[in-house]
Amino acid sequence: MESFHNHKIHIPLFSLLFFLFHFSSLHFISLAYEQPHKYFVNCGSKADANLNGRVFTADSSSGFLCSEKSRAIESTNQSPSPYQTARIFYNQSYYEFTIAENGTFIVRLHFLAFSSAVNLSTALFDVLAFPNVSNSGFKLLSNFTAKNSSNSPLIKEFFLGIDPGTFKIYFVPQASSFAFVNAIEVFLAPASFSPENYNSSLPLVLHSIYRVNVGGQKFTPDNDTIWRNWEQDDRFLSNSNSAKDSQPSSQTLIRQSVESDGFVGADNDFIAPDLVYLTAKVMTDSTKGLPNPFNITWSFNVSADARHLVRVHFCDIIGPPGNVVFNLYSNGNFITKVGGPDFRFNSLYSPFYYDFVLSSNGSEFINISIGPSIDTTTINNTFLNGLEMLEIIEGPALRNPPASVCNKKGSKKIKVGLVVGSVIGGLSLICILIVGILFGLKYRNAKRVETSEWSPMPAVGGGSNHSRLTDGTITGSPMNYLNLGLKISFAELQQATNNFDTKLLIGEGGFGNVYRGTLLNGRNVAVKRGKRDEKGSGQGLPEFQTEIMVLSKIRHRHLVSLIGYCDERSEMILVYEFMEKGSLRDHLYDSNLPRLSWKQRLEICIGAARGLHYLHTGAAGGIIHRDVKSTNILLDENHVAKVADFGLSRSGPLDETHVSTNVKGTFGYLDPEYIMSQQLTEKSDVYSFGVVLLEVLCARPAIDTMLPRDEMNLAEWGMLCKKKGLLEQIVDSSIKNQIDPSSLRKFSETAEKCLQDDANDRPTMGDVLWDLEYAFQLQQTAKHREPHEDSTANASSAFVLPDVQRFPSVSSTINIDDQALPGYDELDTTEVEVFSQLRVGDAR
Template identity: 65%
Template sequence: MEHVHIPLLSLLVFLLNLSSLHFLSLADDYYINCGSHDNANLTTGQNFSGESKSGYSFSKSKAVKDINQLPDIAPLYKTARGFSKAFYYQFSITQNGTYLVRLHFLAFSSSSSSSSNNLSTAVFGVLDSKNFTLLNNFTAKNSTNYPVIKEFFVRIDITDSFRLYFIPQPSSFAFVNAIVLFLAPSDFIPENYISNLPLHTIYRLNVGGLPWNDPQGRNWETDDSHLSDPNSAKNANPESELNLNYLPEPVDGLFLSNYTFAPIQVYETAKHMSNSSSRPAISSNVTWFFSVSRKARHIVRAHFCDIIGQPGEIIFNLYSNGNFRKEISNISQYPAVPFYYDFMVNSSESELINITIKPKSESADAFLNGLEILEIVEGLAPIPTVRDSKKSIVAPVVGSVLGGLSLICVLIVGFVFGFRHRKAKKRVETSVWSPMPANGGGSSHGSALNLNYLGLKIAFNEIQSATNNFDTKLVIGKGGFGNVYRGTLLNGTKVAVKRAYKRHERGSGSGQGLPEFETEIIVLSKIRHRHLVSLIGYCNERSEMILVYEFMEKGTLRDHLYDSDVHRLSWKQRLEICTGAARGLHYLHTGAAGGIIHRDVKSTNILLDENHVAKVADFGLSRSGALDETHVSTNVKGTFGYLDPEYMMSEQLTEKSDVYSFGVVLLEVLSARPAIDPTLPREQMNLAEWGMLCQKRGVLEEIVDSPLKGQIDPNSLRKFGETVEKCLQDDACNRPTMEDVLWDLEYALQLQQTTKLKEAHEDSTNIDASSAAFSLPNVQRFPSLGSTRNGDDIREADLESTESEIFSQLKIGDAR
């Protein structure tokens, strides 16, 4: 027999290709029975593989088992993987897209010492690879033996090694019973939603029908418990079998559905008006109430299918929180056509969303078949350092010698890559500058810092007195850190008191704590500037974390851009506010001790005093001591929509990251729209991208806030647009410094003022309007009012001034 000699390299390539084909058949479709080698099936038809039979890996953790082994509990929920330290599951991804992530939790009693014998005591969070907080301070404890299932839609790219991190609270642990991850059909994602922000499914209702678990594992619940008035609606259940008419094209913003949007069982039932002679249809409605997270944005998908009338007969209006959303009518000449409508409910202080259907005419009807509510996940948190497991579970290739060799090749390549990756990661992590040690001794919170030397400590009793024992009537803001109260100190100084939530009070979006508390104290103790919010004191007694600031009478800049109850600012006022904020940031970057990067510049962190003087606030995420270096390596933190894309990609933080965020704020000021709005068309969703596109096309005036139309001098707008364009450059090296931004804004402001002076002193009948509008006056460059050579900043030697001279008023409407 002739011997065939195959070059070693070719053999390796062949084996690796064979292995990759094997993985491709398993990748992007994971159903994992955590903590067990056995397969497990659910009655809903989903099959979960044991951990030894799946193509993924996890870090150091422990398998735990239910010691009770109750017969009525599915085998899937009798095991879990848990640990007292952070651990992760890692998945290989072969296709870009939005993935459905479903996490199963059931708190059973365990014999494992790592679980303290009872999983119901576990308190932990879940992060994804992009730092998004999917769950925070989560506990699976409930009064039933039913599992808690959390579902998310997460954007994943093939360049990612996607991970889910399970991070226990101190002295606690984390666990998970089962994980589902697969590429979601595009139908699952709300129409026009292309943001990279994850979505968390909060509610999914089969309105008028029975609970249903569809083939994709989506659980559709009944709606009865959400009705505000059970007598206002009745179920529509046609007696004869329905033939649904699935049509291909959308009509007037109403999108036609198919069986993947919602199962046929959802469209075969509905709730509609329960009219009577004592309740005319025109004066009635059907309303559903839903408890949601405060300060979170939500996307709502309403499903319709007219199964109760003739085509075109029923016309009604859809509302949310009293706001008109859409006129609904059958969208074709055919009966029983399924369709849906997506819309976004913006964040508010309310913890309720109500959905209402109301007929347009007397004796008419209205109906709803299904409803889905998804929360937009915007919270970011640092990814912890996790000790990698020595064992990586890889899908076995069974049945051939070549398969075994290919597996060995993959393991070798994976080991080499993993080793190099871990070394690189270690280099980055060890260079991360951490200004505030968050553990150790020294205070009632375990802080290693001694803050007493700052002389800013205020007794808890005085703060209680200043806020009337934290009277809820004095609450002027709420955020992830806690409530903010209006108060008055014993010396008559008006203050804003930010009190951190206790652990049991924190919601799913609350992740701030001791590090941010200490950072803000240290940073604000070093700086004094007219355009930076001043810290009056703090309190860390009785397990409290309280910060006391000057009180800002006019609230946040965002309030004056979006709140219809607040007087809208003129263009001159907006320019003055932007200029003031730029001065504050310029001082942070150059005049403060060692240089400070704010890292969370946004419209809610720019506050206004009684004279609309702008002050930059909220320094809990700030980094200092970095500006004498090229950059600082750090986990990405900030607010989505304002984050510097270069910082997000490289994790290299510089002061130019603040410049980018400030550029987004400038666009926000000009347009009075949020940084991210998923309800807008694709090219307009991201304000930075849309603003840059309009600027390059020369049509920036198209996004100007309507009350400003006709107010803005064209030269002022042109200079403002050029400034925005500089700030939003992708390459940080091409962005200006805050000093340059400050000068450009001062120039835009003087151009605006010069035009007004001309209008006041010249006879308009003798002016050529076109030439006056576009002629640039000779404007000299002013010295930077934010530099350390002027009186805006207050040095340590200047602190002999009285408190009333140093501190004006503060309100924090969107506290951390």
């Protein structure tokens, strides 16, 4: 067996979690495991509900619910059980369950923001769990919202080590918002998920983030013995040409109760269903026999500051048995060899699995790869059947449950002491309010204090005005030289946003929430507030610093402008001019907004290309954006485009830049070469912009998991249609009759060039800009045609293109829109207003 190389693992935790999943060390008592029948709760309902054979008990009569102020609501549309009802909480509340035996439990929380009298998609809340007798707990979900564009349920699954006694799940609304839940599951997991010797004072907490049926179809809980969802792997593949599906016609698995060198026999379907092991991804014929075999790689978006437990499932369904030997890698690091002459699982249809723990090391992506071992005596092939990835929630531990008044459902007794206490408490509250009002009148001109739920934490070495920016660096140099004219006090931003009222929330993203606000001078702004860093890890600080550094140095008509920032204590807040029309994505997908014309779309793409071209070649010295997507292209009141969100940007002379960096960006827009090599160049932005061009043309997301697998990835699907001459069939129907065939042909060719696999084959942003301007001129000079004539298939090959001169100004480094911005004093405050926001949470 080969040894580990350059693979960062904390051995004690690895040993614990590896043991956690071992059947053999537990004498395979999982064979006696039976499906549980209790602690399935139908929230907000007076009637029981059935889901996949489970009976969910109505919480109104269960005795599980403890809440001072809650409300049951029903869906106004037809929804499947138990998603017809929900329980809303306006203050912190909890469900309490009696646990008779210790072990690892599966906890699932179900959320569906259905249509009702209350807009559930605006809920913002935390979920806490207190699973053991020492009253220590963990935050399972933080600042959680159940908004889901696919209108399908969100199911959050956790594995928790729970002691005998009471187990509580708290729902804690944020500020003036509320919390809700549709259904809850709490049941003992099979023995393979139960640690035999876990003596820590803290419970074990794992959060399931991916469960993938590799090479097979998506299947739902009714096909799984413990009701798990398994999704297709295609959307995670870095290169779809590197692998193909393999599936035997009909076969019975041979499940074995053995282990060898860390590999464990999947001896029953509680590990994974037969459907997982009877499908696989294998190498394509075009990649076999190469001098340097091509790895098959799956890329997963993860939390950058967390460790993850990964379980990979294998079952040789391709044969001949014992002749396939290959290596398993993570982020390019060797993990283990699979197969070989002495390998215990050298037989067909015998499933097994392997567990390991890894860290993303600051990257927001984890790559899992398999590649043939360089061995001429074996078959040059690989296979993978399934993959699970669980985030390890490591703290900080919550030492005591929140104080809460518990009005249990079904309890009718009223204690005199409670009534008297309530009266006294009410009088005390009135007195406190009177004193507070008088105090406020006396000191109404004093500096306002923090009242939101994100109170600043004490900063190391500083008082209330201590700046985080002077503590850290971006490129090794302190940031204390920034123009202080950009700084805005936290008190003013509190007032501008009505103390960050959720009613003013206009966007959400990985960095934080975006609020609409009005400064003291009456100016409308967008205020992006970074998430509170409770772990003290500095997560988000680099993005905050980078955004300030980039936007304080540049100015361009098609780049977002920064109004100011706040870095008092633990706050990380960025303030931008407000963008009237929102993001490009909004106007492509939101049915409530007017559809953009083809001419408007071309102008928007040209504007964004100008902004990116300036970033790459302008006076700032060369900047790679690294997160180009439709949500980061914003539109002013006249639909002028501006590129926004520079938190992931990298700077440096681009003629020398081939930076090795952790992969960051957004699924569907990421350059495959960047994912594989982790080498960042400006051509990665070009690839992402090519995806945006297809998005603009087709008005569909970069990744749509609801579509068939060959249509799921827009870049791959669009280029396939282009090669087959069918691109016109996937063009947005609202603009089909507006597009001149020559303009469409030039536009699609530009997108195709941007999406080349080899970065060297892609154009520069200057070339992309010129091509888009050419497509615009072709559209402008097109003769009028009847709708039935509008077809690229009928476009004459003899079509005479206008004589368009390629002016030097197009590809020059600086034009009339481009200026360096050394200081805030030079900002033109009458410029078109913009803001930087992330409206979709699938990326970072």
